[in-house]
Amino acid sequence: MGEAQATDERAAAETATAQVDGGGGRSGFVLPAVLGAVVALLAALCGVLLWHHHTVDAAQSERESFLQAARDGATNMTTISHEHPEQDVRRVLDGATGQFHDDFEQSAESYVSVVKQAQVSAVAERVDAGIESQGDDSATVLVQVTSKVTNRSGPEPQPRVSRLRVTVDRVDGGYKVSKMEFVA
Structure with a gap:
């Protein structure tokens, strides 16, 4: 009888274990399926966040490129020396395109x-700039340049402030000034 009782207890334990494990039923697959869905959802969310971060970085980089090209163009236009004006003109032309060029x-x-x-x-000493408007391949930038100017009639450097509206175009992977106008 002891052996029969042990066999019955083993059978009861196996039945209880089968019920806890799911016993071949569907409850054994629920936890892995839920975990898999959560992992897939988190992976998709990370992908969306990385894409958004990349898009924001690219837009910021684009804005900075437009601003830098406008600052450079304004600096080149307001920095000139009577000792080498041809080089100064060449520098302006190198950063220009279209009708302005x-x-x-x-x-x-x-x-x-x-x-x-x-x-x-004339030497540009301070250049401040901000984007007025921006499209896909161009931007209009407002620039203020503070420079020191000397000439034959006034050998002492005189401060000058120039306010410019500069249009910058993306050209062949670079950025060039396509329009520059003085504003009040």
Whole structure:
């Protein structure tokens, strides 16, 4: 009888274990399925957050590129020396495109002549800029340049403030000034 009782107890224990494990029923698959769904959901959420972060970084980088090109263009335009005006004009033209490039190139000779004759020297000292509007491939930037200017009639450096509206275009992977106008 002792052996029969032990066999009955073993059978009862196996039945209880089978019921806890699911005994081949569907309750044994619920926990792994829920965990799998949670992992998939978290992976998708991480992917969306990484994509959003990349998009925001790319937009910020684009804004900075437009701003830097406008600052450089304004600095080049307001920094000139009567000792080497041809180099200064070349620097402006290198950062220019479109109608602005063509117009400045056409007037470069007379510009150089006036700078030499008046012995003008100007150095941009401070440049502040902010984007007024931005599209896919261009931006309009408001720029304020503070410079020191000397010429034949006033050998002492005089502070000058120039306010410019600068249009910058993305051209062949770079950024160039396509329009520059002085504003009040």
